[in-house]
Amino acid sequence: MIVRKEHMIEKPMLRPAPDFRSKLASVGLGVDDVAKQAAVSRSAIFAWLHPGLQPVRKGIRLKNAWAVARVYAAVAGIDKQDAFTALFVDSFDDHRDQRRG
Numbered sequence: 001m002i003v004r005k006e007h008m009i010e011k012p013m014l015r016p017a018p019d020f021r022s023k024l025a026s027v028g029l030g031v032d033d034v035a036k037q038a039a040v041s042r043s044a045i046f047a048w049l050h051p052g053l054q055p056v057r058k059g060i061r062l063k064n065a066w067a068v069a070r071v072y073a074a075v076a077g078i079d080k081q082d083a084f085t086a087l088f089v090d091s092f093d094d095h096r097d098q099r100r101g
Helices: 020-027 033-040 043-050 062-076 080-087 092-100
Strands: 014-016 087-088
Touching: 014 020, 014 080, 020 033, 020 043, 020 062, 020 080, 033 062, 062 080, 080 087
Parallel strands: none
Antiparallel strands: 014 087
């Protein structure tokens, strides 16, 4: 089956907020801590923080983002949704603009 690009549904892509590491550090978490507690590989988080080194990756998997947000929320004492919003930004528009340009 051939799927034409114009018929594909584009999904929003997530990327870490610019101050992702600072937010983690502000509650006493490091990348290793989060990786271990969220059961997300350190290499995945490294790829999120350094996307230019692995350009094949398309963004952060939603389940991994939520796992990290839950860990951050528990330590920071905030709502999971607030943690998710604080740690991740939607890069859908950025990605679409890059393809056009």
